[in-house]
Amino acid sequence: MELLMPGLGLVFWMTVAFGVVLYILKKYAWKPILNVLDAREKHLAKSFSDAKRIEHEVTQLAAMKSEKIAEAEKIYEEITVKAERDAEKIIADAREKAEQEAHEISEKTDKMMQQFKEEAFRKVKGQISDLSIEIAEKVLLEELSDRDRNSRYVSSLLEKIAVN
Amino acid sequence: MQALRDISGRAGTLLTAMVFVLLLTAFPATAADAGYKAKPEPSSGDFDARKVIVDHVLDSYYWHLFDIADRSYSIHLPVILIYEGRFYVFLSSRFDHGKADYKGFAVAKEGSRKGRAIRVLADGRTPDPDAATIYDFSITRNVLSIFIASGLLCLLFIKVGKSYRDADIYATPKGLPLFFEPLITFVRDQIAILAIGPEKYHRFMPYLLTAFFFIFFNNLLGLLPIFPGGSNVTGNISVTFVLAMFTFFTAHWYANKTYWKHMFNMPGVPLFLKFPIPILPVIEIAGAFIKPFTLMIRLFANMTAGHMVILSLTSLIFVLGSVSVFLGYSISPITVLFLVFINFLKILVSFLQAYIFTLFSAFFFGMAVPKDSH
Numbered sequence: 001m002e003l004l005m006p007g008l009g010l011v012f013w014m015t016v017a018f019g020v021v022l023y024i025l026k027k028y029a030w031k032p033i034l035n036v037l038d039a040r041e042k043h044l045a046k047s048f049s050d051a052k053r054i055e056h057e058v059t060q061l062a063a064m065k066s067e068k069i070a071e072a073e074k075i076y077e078e079i080t081v082k083a084e085r086d087a088e089k090i091i092a093d094a095r096e097k098a099e100q101e102a103h104e105i106s107e108k109t110d111k112m113m114q115q116f117k118e119e120a121f122r123k124v125k126g127q128i129s130d131l132s133i134e135i136a137e138k139v140l141l142e143e144l145s146d147r148d149r150n151s152r153y154v155s156s157l158l159e160k161i162a163v164n
Numbered sequence: 165m166q167a168l169r170d171i172s173g174r175a176g177t178l179l180t181a182m183v184f185v186l187l188l189t190a191f192p193a194t195a196a197d198a199g200y201k202a203k204p205e206p207s208s209g210d211f212d213a214r215k216v217i218v219d220h221v222l223d224s225y226y227w228h229l230f231d232i233a234d235r236s237y238s239i240h241l242p243v244i245l246i247y248e249g250r251f252y253v254f255l256s257s258r259f260d261h262g263k264a265d266y267k268g269f270a271v272a273k274e275g276s277r278k279g280r281a282i283r284v285l286a287d288g289r290t291p292d293p294d295a296a297t298i299y300d301f302s303i304t305r306n307v308l309s310i311f312i313a314s315g316l317l318c319l320l321f322i323k324v325g326k327s328y329r330d331a332d333i334y335a336t337p338k339g340l341p342l343f344f345e346p347l348i349t350f351v352r353d354q355i356a357i358l359a360i361g362p363e364k365y366h367r368f369m370p371y372l373l374t375a376f377f378f379i380f381f382n383n384l385l386g387l388l389p390i391f392p393g394g395s396n397v398t399g400n401i402s403v404t405f406v407l408a409m410f411t412f413f414t415a416h417w418y419a420n421k422t423y424w425k426h427m428f429n430m431p432g433v434p435l436f437l438k439f440p441i442p443i444l445p446v447i448e449i450a451g452a453f454i455k456p457f458t459l460m461i462r463l464f465a466n467m468t469a470g471h472m473v474i475l476s477l478t479s480l481i482f483v484l485g486s487v488s489v490f491l492g493y494s495i496s497p498i499t500v501l502f503l504v505f506i507n508f509l510k511i512l513v514s515f516l517q518a519y520i521f522t523l524f525s526a527f528f529f530g531m532a533v534p535k536d537s538h
Contacts, residue, residue: 003221003401003468005276009244009301010223010402014310018406021314021378026370029321032329033341033348034369043334 213479221396221471222279223304225256225271229391236261239391241308245269245281246299256302264288269298309395310403313382320344321377351376351522359526360533368529371414375407376522383467383514387507398517399467401460408456411525416452419532426534427452455528459521466517470510477503 144150227239240257247269258266259281262273265288272282272291281302283295303311324340337345351373356365382403385393397403425431427448429438437444477499485492 003218006402006405007223007280008299010304010306010400011406012301013303013307014403014406015409017307017310017314018374018378018410021317022371022374022410024318025321025325025374025377028318029325030370030373032325033321033345034352036328037345037349037352040334 213476213483216479217472217475219279220475221399221468223306223400224279225259225281225302225304226261227305227308227391239308241305242303243269243281244301244303246301247283248296268292306395306397306400306403309382309385309392309397312392313378313385313397316385317377317381347377348373355519355523355526359523360530361535364533365526367418368414368526371410372522372526372529375410375525376518379407379463379521380514380518383517384511386467386471387510387514396468396471398463399469399471401464404460404464407463407521408460411459411528412452412456414525415528415532418529420534422534423532455524459524459528462524463517463521466513470506470513474503474506474510477506 225241225243227241229237229239231237238261240255243252243254243256243258245252252267252269254266258264259269259271262271264270265284268283269281270284270288272278272280275282275291281298281300283292283298284290285292320340321344324344327337327339327341336342352365352369355376356369356372360368379398382397386396386398388394428445430444430448433444480499481492481496484495
């Protein structure tokens with residue numbers, strides 16, 4: 001039965017020892033340890049939620065990125081198509097213009113040629129008349145230089161008149 | 165990869181620590197312990213196993229260390245008595261292992277105060293029938309064990325606490341914190357939060373942790389067959405009584421209005437259960453005392469039974485040895501194997517009983533701080 005009888009001394013010392021241990025450990029051990037564990041767990045929870053948030057943001061960014069890329073591709077395509085169209089137009093315009101210019105140039109050339117021709121004709125005509133007069137003059141002078149013949153010719157002419 | 169190495173490193177450290185503890189405790193040196201107990205009556209050749217076992221699980225004024233060549237070496241602890249308003253302080257060597265008396269005191273050989281100091285008549289043997297009560301505040305073996313365990317606990321956990329105060333809180337714990345952190349989080353998550361709830365467990369954590377580690381340490385020290393272990397501290401009714409009282413007072417110190425209301429005026433039950441004969445209040449109040457009482461008995465009975473099993477098995481060698489030396493030797497390998505097994509079991513029980521005491525205390529606290537009346 002002595003096993004079941006609480007002893008006064010042991011109860012007293014146990015109370016003192018346990019009380020002191022409880023006080024010391026509460027102050028110097030459990031408080032710092034539990035604080036750190038709490039802080040660590042809060043940190044972990046925060047890191048976890050941060051990671052989740054960042055992951056969400058990254059997916060959003062990725063979606064946004066592919067959206068932007070699609071948009072850019074669309075714009076690129078549009079620009080290319082437009083550029084091609086513009087280029088074609090420019091080329092067509094240039095060709096048209098060139099043709100027109102060429103046409104104008106050829107017309108102008110024709111006109112100039114005509115003018116040159118006319119001028120040349122005019123010049124040639126003038127020269128021809130001058131030359132003709134000169135030739136005529138020379139011929140006449142030549143003709144007139146032979147007095148005997150002329151006198152005979154005139155005498156023949158007078159004879160004809162006289163006969164008439 | 166780093167993480168994996170960390171984990172394996174942790175497990176390695178834990179495993180090493182556990183193996184170390186197992187080696188220390190499982191070593192069947194309890195045989196030597198029981199051996200000295202056989203000494204008091206070496207002449208008869210009879211081995212009184214019952215006496216050995218009961219003496220061992222009881223408290224004493226000496227702390228036996230070892231025997232060398234028939235000489236027993238013990239620590240004589242101070243005896244502190246208050247008798248008729250006077251202090252008597254002397255070393256227990258004055259009693260000469262119970263053979264001598266000193267200043268009218270002697271060690272009782274039997275009765276309810278067996279092994280404790282009693283008042284004796286002039287012949288130094290017969291108990292004084294007219295003696296007044298002796299208040300015995302001696303530093304007995306169990307008291308010294310408690311002091312040693314308390315000192316060890318304080319040293320260890322102040323060191324652990326300091327490393328937490330100094331270290332980077334996000335770093336992986338190393339060394340002692342690595343060993344104790346899982347236990348601390350276990351007490352918090354599997355005991356306090358489970359039994360009390362996540363809102364109110366904080367204020368009970370210091371007591372729960374202290375109780376858990378106090379019981380756990382004393383249980384393990386009790387398994388050590390040599391000094392400073394071997395005392396049946398947690399298997400002593402005084403110790404479990406004090407622990408249960410701490411639980412009781414902690415619960416009622418923090419108990420809220422709802423708890424008291426449930427105790428004296430349980431809502432939602434017919435009036436005739438409360439008035440004029442207060443059946444329910446009586447049951448509730450009795451329950452408040454029965455809960456710590458069960459805590460006290462459970463821990464005491466489990467630890468004492470464990471010690472008794474170990475001592476019985478050890479004694480078996482000597483009981484059979486006293487019949488025939490050959491029998492004693494031949495039974496010893498089997499007994500030692502069985503002792504190793506029981507010691508392993510006792511390590512589990514050490515943890516289990518610390519866990520159960522703490523868990524049931526926590527449930528008690530949880531009942532003392534209910535959310536609201538229903």
